[in-house]
Amino acid sequence: MDEINQYYKILELEPGASLEEVKEAYRDLAFVWHPDRFIHNTRLQAKAQTRLKEINEAYRKLRYFLSDSQQQVPTTRPTPSQTKPTPRRPPSSPNPSTPPQSPQRPQNYKKDNYGSQQYVQTSARQPYSTTSDIPWGSLIGTFLFYAMTAWVLVISKAPVWSWAVVEGVAWMGMTVLAIEGSSSQRCWAIAMLGAGGGAGWIAGNYVGGVATALAWAMVGCSLGVIAGTEPKARTVAAVVTIGGVIALVGFLAGNGAENILLVVVGSIVWAAGGFVFGTIVDAVIGSKTGTGVGNMLGFVLGAWVGAWSAAWNSARSKKVAIALVSAGPDIIIGSWVAIGIVAGVIAQMVAGEKLIELFNGFFTFLILAIISGLGLGFGWWLSTSII
Numbered sequence: 001m002d003e004i005n006q007y008y009k010i011l012e013l014e015p016g017a018s019l020e021e022v023k024e025a026y027r028d029l030a031f032v033w034h035p036d037r038f039i040h041n042t043r044l045q046a047k048a049q050t051r052l053k054e055i056n057e058a059y060r061k062l063r064y065f066l067s068d069s070q071q072q073v074p075t076t077r078p079t080p081s082q083t084k085p086t087p088r089r090p091p092s093s094p095n096p097s098t099p100p101q102s103p104q105r106p107q108n109y110k111k112d113n114y115g116s117q118q119y120v121q122t123s124a125r126q127p128y129s130t131t132s133d134i135p136w137g138s139l140i141g142t143f144l145f146y147a148m149t150a151w152v153l154v155i156s157k158a159p160v161w162s163w164a165v166v167e168g169v170a171w172m173g174m175t176v177l178a179i180e181g182s183s184s185q186r187c188w189a190i191a192m193l194g195a196g197g198g199a200g201w202i203a204g205n206y207v208g209g210v211a212t213a214l215a216w217a218m219v220g221c222s223l224g225v226i227a228g229t230e231p232k233a234r235t236v237a238a239v240v241t242i243g244g245v246i247a248l249v250g251f252l253a254g255n256g257a258e259n260i261l262l263v264v265v266g267s268i269v270w271a272a273g274g275f276v277f278g279t280i281v282d283a284v285i286g287s288k289t290g291t292g293v294g295n296m297l298g299f300v301l302g303a304w305v306g307a308w309s310a311a312w313n314s315a316r317s318k319k320v321a322i323a324l325v326s327a328g329p330d331i332i333i334g335s336w337v338a339i340g341i342v343a344g345v346i347a348q349m350v351a352g353e354k355l356i357e358l359f360n361g362f363f364t365f366l367i368l369a370i371i372s373g374l375g376l377g378f379g380w381w382l383s384t385s386i387i
Helices: 004-009 019-032 043-067 136-155 160-180 185-227 233-256 260-285 294-314 316-326 326-358 360-386
Strands: 107-110 118-121
Touching: 004 043, 019 043, 019 316, 136 160, 136 326, 136 360, 160 185, 160 326, 160 360, 185 233, 185 326, 233 260, 260 294, 326 360
Parallel strands: none
Antiparallel strands: 107 118
16 A cells, blocks of 8 residues: 555655546646657756656556556545645646746657556657557557568468467567566567567578578667667667677678678777767867767768678678679568568557556457467468469
8 A cells, every 4th residue: 555655646646536636647747747848958858757657657556556446545535524635736847947848748648548648658669549449450460460471481482490480479579568567668678679589580591591590680689679678879879880790790601701700800990990080070070969979970880881891802701792682582581571570579569558458468468369370370371372
């Protein structure tokens, strides 16, 4: 009960407030603490993001608590002499000297089961809006993306293990969602990690065999985690840079290239040079944002240019780099499978976020499993019928 009272306190309510009061308080506080109102002040924006997470969590817990119990908390109800509600303190901006950037209500809201609105911080996932309780659009998207994946696997005569990878990724995403029971970042990070890793493995196997598949699976896992979380810009730059070099090295190694170490060394040297050059540019133009855009951009471009330059100048690696052009059809097939897997998992997770509020974890898992299974079956039937 102390925990419930703490949630009331976060929403600036007296313990025992009704569900309607909780929804009203949430709408007010979510509007006041929306990070988009502080886009010109990074310090206040970070503070608003932290505060909004607390408000979202308190609202979610109280909503479930009040809707499940179907009654108010009797031990904390005011006495009859105190039935007059205490006026709730109007929420105020964290810094009166910083006026709101826009008087309109922020757009990053989604309607919940009870008609109120909830702001969702998202990276790979996109908020959806629907007037129906069942997210039909996301479920149809899940079906179609898995059908597309199965169709490409059949017409490309993919090995059996490719089907196992797709099924494993789908089931892992559904299992994590059912266990987590919410749209937490950890839930999305795990699902996208599996989707990225599976997509990278299948795509890499098409264009370079096992060596390329391993390298691209590592890159896919890293990119998937980034897509499911909210990392800092420097983290994204580092992962994208290192991932790009690993993807190139994996492709070259999978096609029998020599002097792979030269590619790594070239990327490191050029990345260092690009970082120094970008830092100088930042200093010359007097960048005061603190983000270091110049040195991050120089680091990324330097590493990629260095890696490709070293690969092209190496006798054997040059032939392999040229072979990249001739591998066009395989790359297209692998890319379509990768797109289908990732898009299917995203649609599946978006649908699951809504379903988990309507049903328990088991039924949510069952619905998603049936939809994805029907999609794979339909794609297989369609491709075999046409062929």
